[in-house]
Structure formats: C-alpha cells, structure tokens
Amino acid sequence: MSVEVELAEVRDFLAAHHPFDDLPLQQLERVATTLKIEYFRRGTRIISRGEDNHHLYVVRSGAVELHDMHGGFMDRGETGTSFGSYTLVQGNPANFEVVALEDTLCLVMDAGTFHDLAAAYPIIGNYFDIQRTSRMRGAVASLHVTSSGGAILKTKVTDIITRPAVSVEASESIRAAASVMSERRVSCLLVMDEGKLVGIVTDRDLRNRVVAAGVDTSLPVSQVMSADPATGSADALAFQILMEMTSRNIHHLPILGCDGTPEGVVTTTDLMRLEQTNPIYLVGDITQATDVAAVAEVSKRLAPVVELLVTQDASAEDIGRIVTAVGDAVERRLLGLAEEHLGPPPVPYCWVSLGSRARQEQALAADQDNALILDNDVQPEHAAYFEALATFVCDALVECGYPRCPGDVMATNPRWRVPLSQWRAEFTTWLTEPVPDAILRASIFFDMRPVYGDPRLFQKLRKHFLKQAPAARLFLAHLTKRATENEPPLGFFRGFVLEKHGANRATLDIKRGGVGAIVEIARVLALSVGSRAVNTQTRIAAAVDSGALSAERGQDLHDAFEFISYVRLRHQAAQVRADRETDNFVAPDDLSSFEKRHLREAFAIVRSAQSSLSHRYPSTYVS
Amino acid sequence: MFATPSADKQRRRALRSAPSGPLRDYLQTPFPDPRTEVGDLQLLAVDLETTGLHPKNDRLLSIGFVPIDGLSIDLSGARRFVVQAGVEVGQSAAIHGLTDDTVAAGTPIDEALPVVLEALRGRVLLAHYTDIEERFLSAACERVYGTRLPVARIDTLELHRRLIVGWGQEPMRLALRLWAARERYGLPDYRAHECLIDAIACAELYLAQVAEMRSHGDSVTLARLVS
Numbered sequence: 001m002s003v004e005v006e007l008a009e010v011r012d013f014l015a016a017h018h019p020f021d022d023l024p025l026q027q028l029e030r031v032a033t034t035l036k037i038e039y040f041r042r043g044t045r046i047i048s049r050g051e052d053n054h055h056l057y058v059v060r061s062g063a064v065e066l067h068d069m070h071g072g073f074m075d076r077g078e079t080g081t082s083f084g085s086y087t088l089v090q091g092n093p094a095n096f097e098v099v100a101l102e103d104t105l106c107l108v109m110d111a112g113t114f115h116d117l118a119a120a121y122p123i124i125g126n127y128f129d130i131q132r133t134s135r136m137r138g139a140v141a142s143l144h145v146t147s148s149g150g151a152i153l154k155t156k157v158t159d160i161i162t163r164p165a166v167s168v169e170a171s172e173s174i175r176a177a178a179s180v181m182s183e184r185r186v187s188c189l190l191v192m193d194e195g196k197l198v199g200i201v202t203d204r205d206l207r208n209r210v211v212a213a214g215v216d217t218s219l220p221v222s223q224v225m226s227a228d229p230a231t232g233s234a235d236a237l238a239f240q241i242l243m244e245m246t247s248r249n250i251h252h253l254p255i256l257g258c259d260g261t262p263e264g265v266v267t268t269t270d271l272m273r274l275e276q277t278n279p280i281y282l283v284g285d286i287t288q289a290t291d292v293a294a295v296a297e298v299s300k301r302l303a304p305v306v307e308l309l310v311t312q313d314a315s316a317e318d319i320g321r322i323v324t325a326v327g328d329a330v331e332r333r334l335l336g337l338a339e340e341h342l343g344p345p346p347v348p349y350c351w352v353s354l355g356s357r358a359r360q361e362q363a364l365a366a367d368q369d370n371a372l373i374l375d376n377d378v379q380p381e382h383a384a385y386f387e388a389l390a391t392f393v394c395d396a397l398v399e400c401g402y403p404r405c406p407g408d409v410m411a412t413n414p415r416w417r418v419p420l421s422q423w424r425a426e427f428t429t430w431l432t433e434p435v436p437d438a439i440l441r442a443s444i445f446f447d448m449r450p451v452y453g454d455p456r457l458f459q460k461l462r463k464h465f466l467k468q469a470p471a472a473r474l475f476l477a478h479l480t481k482r483a484t485e486n487e488p489p490l491g492f493f494r495g496f497v498l499e500k501h502g503a504n505r506a507t508l509d510i511k512r513g514g515v516g517a518i519v520e521i522a523r524v525l526a527l528s529v530g531s532r533a534v535n536t537q538t539r540i541a542a543a544v545d546s547g548a549l550s551a552e553r554g555q556d557l558h559d560a561f562e563f564i565s566y567v568r569l570r571h572q573a574a575q576v577r578a579d580r581e582t583d584n585f586v587a588p589d590d591l592s593s594f595e596k597r598h599l600r601e602a603f604a605i606v607r608s609a610q611s612s613l614s615h616r617y618p619s620t621y622v623s
Numbered sequence: 624m625f626a627t628p629s630a631d632k633q634r635r636r637a638l639r640s641a642p643s644g645p646l647r648d649y650l651q652t653p654f655p656d657p658r659t660e661v662g663d664l665q666l667l668a669v670d671l672e673t674t675g676l677h678p679k680n681d682r683l684l685s686i687g688f689v690p691i692d693g694l695s696i697d698l699s700g701a702r703r704f705v706v707q708a709g710v711e712v713g714q715s716a717a718i719h720g721l722t723d724d725t726v727a728a729g730t731p732i733d734e735a736l737p738v739v740l741e742a743l744r745g746r747v748l749l750a751h752y753t754d755i756e757e758r759f760l761s762a763a764c765e766r767v768y769g770t771r772l773p774v775a776r777i778d779t780l781e782l783h784r785r786l787i788v789g790w791g792q793e794p795m796r797l798a799l800r801l802w803a804a805r806e807r808y809g810l811p812d813y814r815a816h817e818c819l820i821d822a823i824a825c826a827e828l829y830l831a832q833v834a835e836m837r838s839h840g841d842s843v844t845l846a847r848l849v850s
Binding site for chain 1: 695
C-alpha cells in the first residue's frame with residue numbers, strides 16, 4: 001500500500017529560511033512530519049513572561065514582536081523568523097514575551113526535535129546562540145550610558161593627545177633640535193633612528209644638560225637625550241597613562257601605535273586638563289609615601305574609590321585596570337622602600353605580577369601573586385638579599401590589604417625566586433611534559449607582567465615560552481580541559497543552580513563558570529597562537545585577529561566577560577559598602593531581573609565557547 | 624446539513640446493521656459531544672480528488688488528511704493516498720495533475736478506506752464544502768462495506784459564509800473559494816490541487832475562522848460550528 005506523506009510545501013518553506021536552509025532536504029522532510037501548525041490572531045500573546053514555553057516557533061505567515069521583561073522592544077519577526085529558542089536552551093520560565101503583530105500562522109517544533117536537530121547539526125545550535133546573543137549586545141551597551149563623571153574613565157589616551165608627535169633624527173645637532181622645538185612650540189621632542197624611537201629631549205634637558213653644562217650645540221642630539229624612554233601604548237586609557245606618569249614621576253610620555261611608531265606625547269598639562277579624579281591622586285600619594293605604614297594608609301582608600309567608580313558607571317574593564325594600576329603603584333613603592341632599606345640589588349632582577357593583576361583584571365581583596373626573575377649572574381651569596389627583599393615586600397603587601405597567596409605563589413617561596421635560566425627550564429617542563437596537577441598550578445604563570453626592575457629579564461622569558469606554546473598540543477589540551485570543566489551555572493533561571501555547600505549556600509559562584517572560565521578560554525587561545533597578550537579582552541581580540549576565534553564569537557565573549565565582571569564588581573562594591581569581606585558568591589535576590597536575564601545569556605555564551613574550544617583541543621586523551 | 628445530535632443518532636442506527644470490520648470499528652466510537660469547546664475538539668481535515676462531482680459516476684482518485692487537536696494541526700498524522708480508481712482520469716487530470724499511470728499504481732480503495740476510517744474515528748470531518756468529501760467517502764464505503772458512512776462534520780465554506788457578508792458562491796468553483804477565503808486571513812499561498820496540501824490549507828483556514836469567532840469573546844462549541 002502506498003501511503004505518501006508528502007509535506008513538500010512545509011519542507012520547501014523550511015529549506016528557504018535560515019538556519020534550516022543548511023539542512024539536507026531529506027532531514028527537513030523528516031522534521032516536517034513532526035511539526036504542528038498553529039494560528040494566532042493579531043494581538044495574541046504567543047509566549048508570555050513568567051510562563052513556560054516548550055516550543056520553537058517558525059513564522060509561516062504574518063509577523064510577531066518580541067518584548068523583553070520590561071516590555072521593551074527586542075525584535076520583530078516576519079515570515080521565516082524563529083522564536084522561543086531562549087527557553088528551550090536556557091530553561092523556563094520565559095523572561096520575554098512574543099505577541100502576534102498580525103494574524104500569524106506558525107510552524108511549531110517541540111523541544112525534543114529542536115534539541116535533536118541542534119545536536120546533530122551544530123550550525124543550527126550556533127545559529128540560535130547567535131540569535132540570542134545579538135539581542136544581548138544591546139544590554140551591554142546600555143550598561144555604560146554614563147551619567148556624570150563616567151566619561152573621563154572611558155577616555156582613550158589617543159583622545160587627549162592634542163597634536164602629532166614632533167621628532168628629529170638622532171644625527172641632527174642639538175641646535176637643530178632646539179629650533180624645531182621652538183618653531184613647533186613643543187616642550188618635548190622625540191628622537192628617532194631608522195624609524196624607531198630611541199630617545200626623548202625636553203625643555204628641561206636643554207636647560208640642564210646643554211646650557212648649564214656648556215655642551216657644544218653642534219653635537220648630535222643623541223648625546224643629550226634621555227635614551228630608551230618609557231612609553232605608553234595607543235590603546236591604553238588616558239587614566240592608565242596618567243597614573244603611570246604619576247607613579248614614575250615623569251612629565252612626558254610618548255605614545256606608540258601598535259607598529260611602534262609614535263602617535264604623540266602626553267604631558268602633565270594633559271593630565272591637568274582632565275578632571276582631577278581620585279585614583280590619580282591615590283597613585284600620586286602612594287608614590288610619595290615614605291614608609292610601609294604610609295603606603296598601607298593610602299591603599300585603604302582604594303575600596304571606596306572603586307565603589308565610587310562603580311556608581312559612576314565605569315566599565316568592569318576600566319575598573320580592573322585602575323585597581324591594577326593602584327596595586328602596581330603599591331608594589332613599586334614597596335620595592336623602592338625595600339631597596340632603600342637593603343641597598344641596591346647585587347644583580348638585576350625583575351619583579352613580576354601573576355594572575356589577575358598581570359591581566360589587569362584585579363578585583364578588590366585579591367591575593368598577592370608575584371615572583372622574582374633574577375639575572376643569570378646571581379651568586380649563592382646573593383640569595384640572602386633577594387630573600388630579604390621578597391620578605392619585606394610580601395609582608396608589607398599584607399599590611400596594605402593584599403593577603404598572602406594560599407598556593408604560596410609568591411616571591412618569598414624560593415622556588416619562585418630563581419634565575420632566568422631556571423625559569424626557562426621550568427616553563428619548558430610545563431610545556432613539553434605536562435602533568436595535570438602541575439598544569440593546574442602553572443597556568444597562573446602564563447599570565448605574567450613585569451612590575452618593577454629590569455623588564456628585559458621578563459621579555460626574554462616570555463619570548464622563550466611563547467615560542468614553544470603554539471606547538472605544545474598536549475599542554476594546550478590540558479589547559480583546554482581545565483578551561484571547559486567548570487560549567488557555567490546555566491540552570492540559573494530554573495530556580496537557580498546554587499552552591500550547595502558551606503557558608504555560600506544558596507548563592508551563585510559567578511567566578512568559576514563565569515569570568516574564570518572566560519579567562520581560561522582566552523589564555524588557551526592566546527597561547528595557542530603565540531600571542532603576547534595577557535589581558536583577557538586583549539587575548540580575545542588577539543585570538544580573533546589570528547583566526548583562532550570567529551569575530552562573532554569574539555564579540556560575544558567580550559560582552560559576556562564584561563557583563564559578568566560588572567555584576568561581580570557591583571556585588572563586591574556593595575560588600576565594601578557594608579563593610580564585609582568581598583567574594584564571588586552572589587545571592588539571587590541581590591540581582592535585578594535585568595542582571596539575571598543577561599547573566600543567563602552570558603553564561604550561555606561561555607558554555608558555547610567551551611564546547612567549541614574542546615573541539616579545537618580535544619582532551620579525550622588527557623586524563 | 625446534519626446537526627451533530629442527529630449525526631450521532633445516524634451513527635448508532637448504522638452500527639446496528641454494520642458488518643464487523645473497519646467501518647463497524649469506526650461506528651463504535653461516539654462522535655464528539657456538541658458541547659465540546661473548540662479548544663478540545665478533535666477533527667480530521669480531509670480533501671479528495673475525484674474524476675468529477677458525482678459520486679455515482681465519478682471516482683475517488685486521491686485522499687489527503689491531517690488531524691487537528693484543539694487549535695493545533697498535527698502534521699505527524701498527515702497522510703495522502705493515490706487510489707487505484709480503475710477508471711481513466713480523463714479531463715480531470717487538468718485539475719489535479721494525476722496521470723493514469725499514477726492512479727493505476729495507487730492503493731486499492733479497500734486498503735485505503737480502513738486507514739481513513741481509523742483516522743476519522745471519534746473526530747469531526749472538516750472540509751471546504753464537505754458535501755464532496757462526505758458523499759464520495761460514503762459511496763466508497765457503500766461499495767466496499769455495503770453501508771453508508773455517517774459523519775459529524777464542519778464545513779469551512781459554511782463558516783466562511785457566516786463570517787463574511789455575502790452569500791451564494793457557486794459550488795462549481797470550490798477550490799478557488801478555499802484560497803479566496805484564506806486570503807482574508809493572510810494565510811500563505813500554496814500550490815493548490817494537491818489533496819494533502821488542500822487538507823492542510825483547509826485546516827489552517829478553520830483555525831483562523833475559529834480564532835476570529837473566539838475573538839468576539841463568546842465560547843465556541845461544536846454545536847455553534849455545525850448549526
């Protein structure tokens with residue numbers, strides 16, 4: 001008997017609309033036989049807020065409108081548009097509503113069929129991920145609509161550079177340089193050699209090093225310039241640069257583009273032009289502190305400053321950088337005090353920050369994570385000096401509000417206070433003979449940033465490990481496993497999946513499967529492409545640039561990281577205000593419905609990124 | 624047109640003399656209660672293609688149907704048969720596109736009917752101008768089982784007449800009118816004259832009509848739809 005089920009009409013309709021057009025026709029034919037058809041008169045609510053939805057709807061004819069929980073317009077769907085995937089993926093009840101704008105006929109797919117399709121065809125799952133997250137982007141943007149005072153925190157350094165850099169060749173005479181300065185009315189001149197910045201000359205240099213010293217002005221300007229000056233990067237925030245200048249007590253800072261060409265010079269005048277805001281003075285006061293107690297006194301002001309920044313709507317990224325800059329200033333000042341106390345170091349060293357401070361994402365009350373890279377010329381008799389230095393600084397950091405690292409990743413630990421050659425060997429072991437436990441502890445060392453001392457020691461070490469990392473597949477697989485094992489708390493909306501144990505009962509850990517997971521994903525990706533980037537957002541951008549991450553997913557991860565970090569900061573700022581210890585455990589009642597909804601979406605992005613990462617570096621053979 | 628109570632009375636009467644088999648099985652299940660709300664009503668939208676309009680002389684060529692549960696059309700229950708009619712399709716091929724070869728390779732009517740009866744059991748027959756479907760199916764049952772086929776039925780053409788101002792469309796142009804009625808609700812264009820598509824189109828029209836009636840606020844029962 002020939003029983004034909006010929007739903008060609010339905011099949012062809014699906015085949016003409018995204019994402020179903022990516023499925024084979026035979027598959028669409030099978031899908032068609034599982035569908036239902038429903039009709040909604042204009043004005044009918046198809047999905048209601050607070051109610052469960054178990055279907056994916058495809059508009060067959062007519063039009064619908066999606067509204068968020070506050071009734072705000074989210075999207076409009078016409079023939080071929082799908083809706084309802086939110087609750088299928090992230091759980092019920094719906095936090096949005098869908099209303100028929102016209103008389104609307106829908107094809108209705110049940111949850112089981114939807115999940116089977118998404119599992120069998122990643123392109124379908126991805127499409128609905130993207131559909132959801134594109135609706136999220138608006139939310140992140142709306143977070144940072146600044147009220148008063150917010151703008152200053154978002155000012156890029158390139159925005160305060162008022163004119164292009166003025167420069168001369170190193171071979172030019174001092175007199176020629178001086179006349180360029182007076183013609184162009186600049187107080188600072190960049191000295192270039194073969195297109196590279198090699199020095200800087202200021203009015204003050206001409207006065208002190210030339211006129212007062214009676215130097216022959218026909219000599220090359222390179223003789224009196226300050227060689228190898230400190231520089232800032234063009235993608236930095238004005239704030240960061242200004243804090244850098246304040247803490248180093250310099251008045252001119254050349255700003256270099258990503259290709260190393262000077263884009264301009266920031267001066268103290270630029271600094272004065274900016275609103276006089278707290279963090280800058282904080283850093284200035286730290287720099288001027290004459291003993292540990294004074295540094296500790298000033299650093300107590302950090303928490304209220306952060307609270308202020310949060311109320312000013314600074315982004316999590318900006319605040320992370322500011323907290324980091326203050327932390328750097330504290331460490332630098334303490335190291336300066338240690339050297340005053342112990343005398344100059346017997347061999348060069350580089351004090352490095354690790355972990356969140358290195359990534360410039362330091363939260364309040366973060367542990368200290370630091371290490372010392374010593375010059376290879378270090379002798380056994382120098383050990384006592386560096387031990388004393390480390391002890392002085394780490395003890396003082398505790399006084400300043402930075403607790404000891406529970407994992408003992410500190411310069412006081414002799415293992416993390418070794419010569420460059422030994423650091424190289426350590427990294428080679430991690431990269432070539434990865435042992436799961438060791439990797440767990442080692443990952444923090446791949447987030448490293450020089451804070452004080454000779455940065456070349458750090459640069460050599462970085463060059464060493466970045467050269468090996470992209471080819472270290474087993475190592476990357478281990479990191480991937482770690483990056484994907486903490487699943488985001490996606491059950492969040494279905495009555496919340498909460499920490500079930502201990503003091504943090506009935507709260508949500510937004511670090512483990514949230515910011516923590518993104519940090520780890522970004523680290524694997526950056527190392528796999530040999531990128532120098534350490535900051536998570538910069539790493540995500542580097543992964544996109546190198547093709548390891550699609551632009552779309554990169555943008556999603558950027559937004560998700562910003563959003564979760566923001567919620568975390570707000571939570572911590574509130575704890576500071578209540579005079580409690582800060583942590584990462586958020587009680588659902590403390591979240592607005594807006595935050596809940598977008599957290600859920602951010603977590604979905606994390607989960608989806610984890611799953612594509614595990615395809616890139618399968619950890620099947622890693623136990 | 625029969626009102627439902629008398630339809631069910633007919634069913635019980637027919638049951639008394641029906642031979643055992645698919646028709647008797649069908650007759651043993653009561654028709655839906657006239658007080659049933661449309662939200663709970665079960666229907667089977669049916670469309671037939673025939674060699675002409677007269678059940679006595681003309682033959683069934685194909686059957687398409689799709690169930691409606693409440694306000695939802697269930698495509699998983701959709702079926703279509705080409706029936707081995709044993710006659711030449713003649714001029715009607717121009718309308719339905721079925722060739723003599725296709726029809727010759729079709730399902731014998733005594734194999735197709737049990738499937739239709741099973742699907743229709745306990746459901747209301749829905750069609751656009753139900754007379755054709757009812758009379759052709761009934762004639763087929765008479766030929767195969769020796770007994771006519773009582774049905775509970777809802778006619779979307781009749782509903783359309785009631786919902787719009789203007790009467791008296793010609794029965795000869797039924798197919799055209801189904802698509803004209805759909806236009807009123809902004810329902811999509813399909814390739815007409817394929818019986819399963821027509822059955823689905825009719826089912827969609829029914830959902831739109833019911834939605835319009837419900838939008839006036841009154842409860843809509845089966846009794847309101849048939850009388």
